[in-house]
Amino acid sequence: MVEFKSDRYTIDSLLGEGNFGSVYKALDKKTDSYVAIKIEKSQKISQISMEVEILRQITGEKGFPKLIDFGKNNDKPYVVMTLLGQNLQKKFLTIRKIISVETVLDIGIQCFKRIKTLHDYYYIHRDLKPQQFLIDDDFNVFLIDFGLCKKYMNSKLMIHVPYNDSRPFVGTANYASLNTHLGIQQSRRDDLESFCYIISYLLYGKLPWIPNDKTKYDEKSIRKMKTTIAPSNLFASASLVQFFIYVKSLAFEKNPDYQYLFDLISQALFEVKSSSLSIFIIDGSTNSKSSIKKRERKSRKKTISNKFKRSNLCRSLDNIQITINNSSQTQVCDNLPEFKDRRIFKNNILRAAESPVVQKRLNCYVM
């Protein structure tokens, strides 16, 4: 555990660790409430100063942590902010990728709004990934980690930062825009491209460069794949394809039409809702067509119990004895490529699993 001498804060537990800092849950004795403290790993000029600068300005905006305190401890800079929930990546893996498309898009809309708010303050994030979005018990999404943020425009003179194509790589390869890989100065369009990769990852449970088999690609290979990727490889929904095409067509300085983009995601959500399909990923590691067919030969009941054997959801579903009858056959949905790796349950199961009453008894989330 980190050494943090303070009369005000008592470190409780480690919440997360990144490349630049460690984040701890701590008790704030002044307010008798728990907070999150991010402590920089290095003692040199830190990213925490940028984090503090942004939190100072953005505190109070919906979906952003509140700045509580900052300073140095043991010569290491730290920042104290509101304690939030688990990050999207952890949550996604904890629930074994069980997630409804509707909920992904719902979360996506919130992520999109957070990005727009940050852009409204003339900053770009430059390191968007599922780990940077935290989600609370009420499914409110928060954006964090502003250490790599950068002003894209001088807010007084309204002059955009100049174009430059020999920038070092900044961000996370899996979710970075292609232009970032190519060394092009980032602007608003790059955050929005990262957003597309995040949503595609949450929808499919994978990206071409983040396969289910745990293969890891280096930055060069990821760049190559991003160069040739077709929008239809990321999304099947026409609205989301259009979203990606629009973002990729943005000029460096162009102010994105956020309302248009918002309408496109809303349209995608509307399509899912009106199709009345409810979709779960059961286990991303076993979703090849042949394995699905093999599984389908087994009896319906056995398949369900096998698939959910180790999951909280299943255990709890078993406990509360939801009847799984023939009218809710598991099936592979072939007609919607978006869902080709997913298995579909009829609404009655999904609705049961998503109902707050059941979730309370499950003591787990269904995202």
Ligand SMILES: Nc1ncnc2c1ncn2[C@@H]1O[C@H](COP(=O)(O)OP(=O)(O)OP(=O)(O)O)[C@@H](O)[C@H]1O
């Ligand atoms: N306010 C908070 N409340 C709860 N958990 C948090 C909070 N801030 C950060 N965390 C947890 O700590 C993790 C790391 O935080 P953060 O991304 O700020 O660190 P970092 O060192 O900048 O990471 P990276 O290397 O990804 O840039 C987050 O993914 C999250 O799980």
